[in-house]
Amino acid sequence: MADNVILRGQELDLTDRYWRAANYLSVGQIYLMDNPLLREPLKPEHIKPRLLGHWGTTPGLNFIYAHLNRIIKHRHVDVLYVCGPGHGGPGMVANTYLEGTYSEIYPEVSEDIAGMRKLFKQFSFPGGIPSHAAPETPGSIHEGGELGYALVHAFGAAFDNPGLVVACVVGDGEAETGPLAAAWHSNKFLNPERDGAVLPILHLNGYKIANPTILSRTRDGDLESLFWGYGYQPIFVEGHEPAEMHRKMAEALDEAFDLIEAFQTDARSKPEYRDVPRWPMIILRSPKGWTGPKEVDGKKVEGFWRAHQVPVANCRRDDSHRKILEDWMRSYEPEDLFDGDGRLKAELRALAPQGDKRMGAVPYGNGGRLRTELILPKLSEHAVEVGERGSLQVQSTEVLGRYLRDVLKLNAGGSNFRIFGPDETESNRLGSVFEETNRVWLQKIEEYDVHLARDGRVMEVLSEHLCQGWLEGYLLTGRHGFFSCYEAFIHIVDSMFNQHAKWLKVSRELAWRKPISSLNYLLTSHVWRQDHNGFSHQDPGFVDLVANKKADIVRIYLPPDANTLLWVGDHCLRTFNRVNVIIAGKQPESQYLSMEEAIRHCEAGLGVWEWASFEDDTVSPDVVMACAGDVPTMETLAAVMLLHEAIPALKIRTVNVVDLLALQDPDRHPHGLDNQTFDEIFTTDRPVIFAYHGYPSLIHRLTYRRTNHENIHVRGFVEEGTTTTPFDMTVINQLDRYHLALEAIERVPGLAAKVPDVTEKLKDKLAEHTAFITESGEDMAEITGWRWRRV
Known part of the structure; x- marks a missing residue:
């Protein structure tokens, strides 16, 4: 002693x-x-x-x-x-x-x-x-x-x-x-x-x-x-x-x-x-x-x-x-x-x-030294068979949930993948993951509790700070993860995102810092489908903050249907040293693209949907109807149908954007579309009516250096919200099909004077909508039953 x-x-x-x-x-x-x-x-x-x-x-x-x-x-x-x-x-x-x-x-x-x-x-x-x-x-x-x-x-x-x-x-x-x-x-x-x-x-x-x-x-x-x-x-x-x-x-x-x-x-x-x-x-x-x-x-x-x-x-x-x-x-x-x-x-x-x-020198302090790639399912095993475009209604995040279930299954032995979220995994339609794992729970489990276990792989706690911080620590020490959250409340971790993005920016410049897996967000229960919660749950502004960061660090994806969401989710889980933001609704929605089409579309970042366009290949269109986001895509397609039915001679090009930062100048972002291709798609002199998921100013920020920027007219969330019907949310923000069609008529030179009756009918439909929901409390059948069809 x-x-x-x-x-x-x-x-x-x-x-x-x-x-x-x-x-x-x-x-x-x-x-x-x-x-x-x-x-x-x-x-x-x-x-x-x-x-x-x-x-x-x-x-x-x-x-x-x-x-x-x-x-x-x-x-x-x-x-x-x-x-x-x-x-x-x-x-x-x-x-x-x-x-x-x-x-x-x-x-x-x-x-x-x-x-x-x-x-x-x-x-x-x-x-x-x-x-x-x-x-x-x-x-x-x-x-x-x-x-x-x-x-x-x-x-x-x-x-x-x-x-x-x-x-x-x-x-x-x-x-x-x-x-x-x-x-x-x-x-x-x-x-x-x-x-x-x-x-x-x-x-x-x-x-x-x-x-x-x-x-x-x-x-x-x-x-x-x-x-x-x-x-x-x-x-x-x-x-x-x-x-x-x-x-x-x-x-x-x-x-x-x-x-x-x-x-x-x-x-x-x-x-x-x-x-x-x-x-x-x-x-x-x-x-x-x-x-x-x-x-x-x-x-x-x-x-x-x-x-x-x-x-x-x-x-x-x-x-x-x-x-x-x-x-x-x-x-x-x-x-x-x-x-x-x-x-x-x-x-x-x-x-x-x-x-x-x-x-x-401990390897955990340089997590890329320990990182191994995830084993990922084949996309074909989860692809949605679309059939006739727009006829099938599917909850896209539910499809992604089944994909994530299989990620958990394929990587169970490696213990290097977890899902994080603030008590919203089921709410966000990712509940299929509970077929493979449970929520982590070490305290007492009652006999009537469900999906709780000591060895669960899903981390849920009603604190976005904890979800974000746990995930960051997990990624920084060499593992992989996925974070789903209500869109409006991801703002709670704005500063944490800021700090992590700055860390990645500096780390990429240090050769000895090995790459870590990307921080992947799924933002759902989004602004356009928060009618039962109201204004407090209606805010799409997180992407504006994300877009401020160094271009090679951030990505923003707005997949319009299940197959594009599958590709984006799979792609994000394969990346490193990034922050990927995916925005997708959880409500049933129309499906448009086959898996093969979705892959081509997502790899391009944006493109013309020829099947939804009405134009002559020999001349430029009269108007470009562009969209980014699932609800804006639906409203744009509905507007295109209205315009074509009412004005068959109008040449319409429909463009969908899934990789938002592809809009940016290629000198500013590595995913930016080259100027020649951008001009071919959006034209150099024709009006572009752009229906966007979030605040309109972001689209102008991303495209201000493009040739045709002065003709890009953006409609999106303009801070009008309340507890109302899903379609009325688009109406009060003027993102609905009627306002989009009216905007197109106004912007095409000379068109408004030629079709005053069409303008009047569209305005009448807006008035009819307001009167109907005020009386019935629900959207008109022609809205809820709308499906894409090529007329």
């Missing part, structure tokens, strides 16, 4: 020195551009002209990293470090540099004085690296620039990774966000038999940017009750004196990993195991800006919000500030940490794990 105590004491002394090395490198990154080992007194020219970065949370993150290294070495486990406080970026870079991972990936940042100089200068510096734990940081799957998502990412990473422990540091500022508060419930979905483990480490250092944090001012007893209620076993580590804190942290981590191992061993060895483990978590209380300056200019810094960013701000111009910085950095005793060449001393290098056990 005495020998073990001595060994632990020696080991923790070394751990303390390793921690000091990480702190030293962290401060150096924030402040220095030269003189990295202080071989001479600090001069103004050694200091960066702009001091950017954050110190306050960093020493605590370094402390945790050093102790996790010890655990990995002792227990030979795989640990992924998720850093919730994105402002701790200098610490994450420092630690991957100390363990050698950083220099392996970036050889120019070598493990010597010259490399340390580059390490310092590049941080938050033009041409260098960001201040957060960004994609450039080895081992990172989470930037933390926007707070709230660390814990949900950690659980997404742990699902189906039975050998992985995700150590997730949650900052006390981040703990005040709604997504993070909901994420604590993720433990109810973590199966100890087949999943890895998540060890939350709630880092309470007292302050946000300029205010105390709620949980840091909460008493230990209340904290214990709170997290016990969430289903965790809190282990407290509190203090500020390093030697005592090292001992406490070592004991806490040993206890936590013992509990994790015990839960997993029981679950994996006892067939009757049905418990929901009370997983451990650590609550670490340490001072903000720990080991930094106690005061600056007579004002409190350590343990206060002034330590948050740059504690000593005027080091270039103020000699006293520069003296504080130099004394601070020398307090870590760099000569005790680095040898004459600037390399970490051998006894400290030995503390870090080796190879892929290093947290900066």
